[in-house]
Amino acid sequence: MTKVASRLKLLPAVFAILACTAVALGQPTADPPGADPSATPGNAVAFYVLAAAATLAALGCVIATNIVRMALCLLAALAAVALLYFLMAANFLGVIQLIVYAGGTLVVIVFGVMLTSRVYGQKLRPRPGETALAWLVCAALLVGLVAILLQTTWPAAPPPTAYSVREIGQALLTDYLLPFELASVLLLAVMVGAAYLAAPLRQGAKKC
Amino acid sequence: MTRFTAEDALRSRWSPDAKPRAVRAFLAIAVLLAILTALLWVLATRLTGVPYLLSTLATATALLLALCCLGAAVAIQFSHLVGRILLRMAFPIFIVSLVGIILLAWAPSLLYQRVDALRAQSDNPGTPFLAAAEIEAHLTGAPATGRGWAALSAYVLWPLQFRLTRDVLAALGVLGFVSIVGAFGIWWERKVAGRMQSRLGPMRVGGWHGWAQSMADGLKLIQKEDVFLAGADRVLYRLAVYVSWPPAVVLFVALPFSAAWVGRDLDVGLLFVFAMLAVGVLGVLLAGWASNNKWSTLGAMREACQMISYEIPLGFCLLIPVMSAGTLRLTTIGQLQAGGFHTWLAFQNPFLLAAAILFFTATLAECKRAPFDLPEAESELVAGYLTEYSGFRWALFFFAEYAEMFAVAALGVILFFGAWHSPLPAHWGEPWRQGPLWQRALHGVLFGGPLWFVFKGFCLFYVQLWLRWTLPRIRLDQVMHACVQVMLPLAMIALLGNAVWELLVSPGGRLAWIVNVILTAIGLLTLLTTVGIIAYGYLNRRRLVGELAVDHLPGA
Numbered sequence: 001m002t003k004v005a006s007r008l009k010l011l012p013a014v015f016a017i018l019a020c021t022a023v024a025l026g027q028p029t030a031d032p033p034g035a036d037p038s039a040t041p042g043n044a045v046a047f048y049v050l051a052a053a054a055t056l057a058a059l060g061c062v063i064a065t066n067i068v069r070m071a072l073c074l075l076a077a078l079a080a081v082a083l084l085y086f087l088m089a090a091n092f093l094g095v096i097q098l099i100v101y102a103g104g105t106l107v108v109i110v111f112g113v114m115l116t117s118r119v120y121g122q123k124l125r126p127r128p129g130e131t132a133l134a135w136l137v138c139a140a141l142l143v144g145l146v147a148i149l150l151q152t153t154w155p156a157a158p159p160p161t162a163y164s165v166r167e168i169g170q171a172l173l174t175d176y177l178l179p180f181e182l183a184s185v186l187l188l189a190v191m192v193g194a195a196y197l198a199a200p201l202r203q204g205a206k207k208c
Numbered sequence: 209m210t211r212f213t214a215e216d217a218l219r220s221r222w223s224p225d226a227k228p229r230a231v232r233a234f235l236a237i238a239v240l241l242a243i244l245t246a247l248l249w250v251l252a253t254r255l256t257g258v259p260y261l262l263s264t265l266a267t268a269t270a271l272l273l274a275l276c277c278l279g280a281a282v283a284i285q286f287s288h289l290v291g292r293i294l295l296r297m298a299f300p301i302f303i304v305s306l307v308g309i310i311l312l313a314w315a316p317s318l319l320y321q322r323v324d325a326l327r328a329q330s331d332n333p334g335t336p337f338l339a340a341a342e343i344e345a346h347l348t349g350a351p352a353t354g355r356g357w358a359a360l361s362a363y364v365l366w367p368l369q370f371r372l373t374r375d376v377l378a379a380l381g382v383l384g385f386v387s388i389v390g391a392f393g394i395w396w397e398r399k400v401a402g403r404m405q406s407r408l409g410p411m412r413v414g415g416w417h418g419w420a421q422s423m424a425d426g427l428k429l430i431q432k433e434d435v436f437l438a439g440a441d442r443v444l445y446r447l448a449v450y451v452s453w454p455p456a457v458v459l460f461v462a463l464p465f466s467a468a469w470v471g472r473d474l475d476v477g478l479l480f481v482f483a484m485l486a487v488g489v490l491g492v493l494l495a496g497w498a499s500n501n502k503w504s505t506l507g508a509m510r511e512a513c514q515m516i517s518y519e520i521p522l523g524f525c526l527l528i529p530v531m532s533a534g535t536l537r538l539t540t541i542g543q544l545q546a547g548g549f550h551t552w553l554a555f556q557n558p559f560l561l562a563a564a565i566l567f568f569t570a571t572l573a574e575c576k577r578a579p580f581d582l583p584e585a586e587s588e589l590v591a592g593y594l595t596e597y598s599g600f601r602w603a604l605f606f607f608a609e610y611a612e613m614f615a616v617a618a619l620g621v622i623l624f625f626g627a628w629h630s631p632l633p634a635h636w637g638e639p640w641r642q643g644p645l646w647q648r649a650l651h652g653v654l655f656g657g658p659l660w661f662v663f664k665g666f667c668l669f670y671v672q673l674w675l676r677w678t679l680p681r682i683r684l685d686q687v688m689h690a691c692v693q694v695m696l697p698l699a700m701i702a703l704l705g706n707a708v709w710e711l712l713v714s715p716g717g718r719l720a721w722i723v724n725v726i727l728t729a730i731g732l733l734t735l736l737t738t739v740g741i742i743a744y745g746y747l748n749r750r751r752l753v754g755e756l757a758v759d760h761l762p763g764a
Contacts (some may be wrong), residue, residue: 068444068497075451075490095479103486103519110493111512165476165536 046087054080071110078102092165105190227284234281241274261363298415316377323368340366378471382460389614390607391422397673404677432599437500444498449601452491456608459484459615464539465658466628477538478526481619485574488612489515496593507592510684511583517691518573524699525567528560528706529553529623542627549631554624555727559706564624566699571616578676582684617668628661630654
């Protein structure tokens with residue numbers, strides 16, 4: 001239907017790839033005892049369950065043609081990834097994931113969708129050009145991820161201590177200020193996308 | 209085909225000999241179970257170790273069932289008398305069950321302490337966990353025999369040393385607490401609504417002021433048909449409640465009821481609670497959209513609108529106490545306020561007090577409470593996003609709402625109003641903390657602990673109820689205006705002011721002291737005025753409320 005809608009589909013594809021590769025390569029098993037408190041059998045089981053849930057939800061999001069169902073699948077994928085972060089003791093990251101994506105981005109998407117009556121029963125079908133673009137972006141991302149995975153020595157050494165929120169905050173506002181500010185444009189992009197979806201079509205009203 | 213007449217409807221469905229038959233059946237089952245109990249007890253005396261435990265458990269179960277059957281038989285035989293006694297005893301039953309719940313929640317913490325003490329004095333600290341026989345040996349001071357009370361208590365204590373058991377117990381406790389908050393909150397809301405409108409509210413179920421009304425409603429709603437609309441999106445319609453309810457429960461995991469009473473003491477506890485509140489909205493949105501009904505969709509849209517807008521001032525208001533406390537860990541923020549009424553964060557500087565009031569207003573909008581209850585506005589939107597829901601799904605939405613209401617009230621208590629500390633100066637109770645059990649219990653009642661936390665939470669909860677039945681609902685444009693043009697600038701000013709205050713005013717200095725004294729005096733005055741108004745209203749209830757309600761008011 002629209003470009004924005006098909007772009008939305010890229011996000012879960014990223015998660016799908018991430019989760020699959022994580023399952024394939026980064027399994028947290030067979031660590032030496034006492035090295036990592038999270039490497040218990042229970043956590044391994046939880047990891048596989050969550051990774052599978054994230055993958056399935058992301059696939060569902062890509063396959064679904066109804067945009068609200070897509071949003072629900074996206075929520076499931078985001079929540080599963082947030083739980084993965086919690087499992088890896090990255091509490092701050094997990095919580096921010098929930099607040100920014102699930103509580104912010106997704107609500108804005110659904111809100112935008114609900115403002116437009118024409119999405120009711122509308123099937124989303126990306127045009128060939130959009131599909132090609134999506135494949136291109138996904139492929140680029142896959143290449144990047146695989147490159148990173150190949151460069152890393154497995155099993156990767158855990159950080160010596162868990163980073164506190166204070167350290168993360170200081171790092172974000174000093175060393176990583178520019179990426180941080182760039183990332184905050186994301187919500188604006190979502191807002192623009194939602195407005196685009198919701199706005200009445202001025203030219204070419206018979207397109208949808 | 210026989211016709212159904214009015215006489216048939218009035219006639220009892222029970223055949224006259226049903227009562228003696230039921231009594232005989234229950235007595236027979238009781239006798240059989242008593243025989244089984246005796247046999248199992250004989251078996252238990254001949255065993256040791258785990259089989260002994262199992263047979264003792266079976267004996268106890270059989271005995272309990274036998275007593276239940278006996279009780280049922282007696283209750284059926286003398287049903288008239290028993291019913292009358294139950295009605296007369298309704299208030300004591302209510303109070304005893306309340307105290308029982310508190311004791312039931314307290315017991316595990318004592319058992320945990322006992323187990324931890326045993327593990328600390330264990331001979332070989334290398335092994336992380338004790339075996340049941342070791343615990344028994346520790347308890348009796350003699351070699352384990354695998355029999356008797358010591359063995360039984362050892363088997364009870366043994367699983368409690370594992371994290372998993374404690375987590376399961378904590379999860380059960382959270383679920384139980386949320387259910388109680390939901391059931392009690394709904395009943396309370398109806399009572400408050402009744403009182404404010406000079407009527408009675410629920411009066412019948414349970415005997416004492418209809419205290420069991422919510423349980424009866426729950427029983428009804430479970431049986432009620434789960435209606436689906438032909439045009440609704442079935443999958444989303446079913447799933448919406450599972451997006452709305454779990455976050456409201458899960459946030460209690462990170463909510464500290466006291467320094468030690470917390471499921472997971474997260475370093476980002478505050479953010480976690482905030483995230484869960486934010487995720488819960490999606491359930492409402494999906495419910496409204498999936499119902500395929502104009503009223504529902506309008507309700508959901510209003511909810512989204514309201515939530516996105518009010519999250520911003522709410523976030524600013526959360527930042528202000530975090531700025532003063534220097535941490536996101538809720539237990540640390542709570543511990544900072546130990547020491548009495550004047551150490552509560554709301555009375556530290558004027559910006560924190562402003563933030564407390566703004567926070568409360570923003571959470572009203574966040575929980576869809578009046579005057580911001582536009583999503584379900586029953587006079588315009590039928591029931592808003594809940595219009596098409598029936599049965600237990602509908603009930604779960606309400607449970608989520610009441611759980612969130614208590615959660616935001618509790619968050620306000622933690623951030624601004626002294627968390628689990630009582631207003632009494634803490635150093636008065638210091639010697640009691642290490643005393644015998646009764647002193648520690650009294651310390652928990654007087655100087656702080658989960659009871660104070662729940663009490664304060666319910667005080668704010670009550671203000672939410674009270675506002676709902678006092679204030680009119682405002683229009684959507686007024687809601688937006690209040691957020692963007694009033695609350696947001698005020699929250700920003702409070703944030704800036706607090707930052708400047710933290711930079712310029714030294715914590716122990718004279719200015720901080722004077723402001724603290726003034727704000728504490730204002731807080732005390734407000735509290736005393738409220739109590740005074742309540743007392744005045746109670747003393748003059750005949751003049752103010754009217755005879756009908758007064759005759760049923762407690763203590764009238």
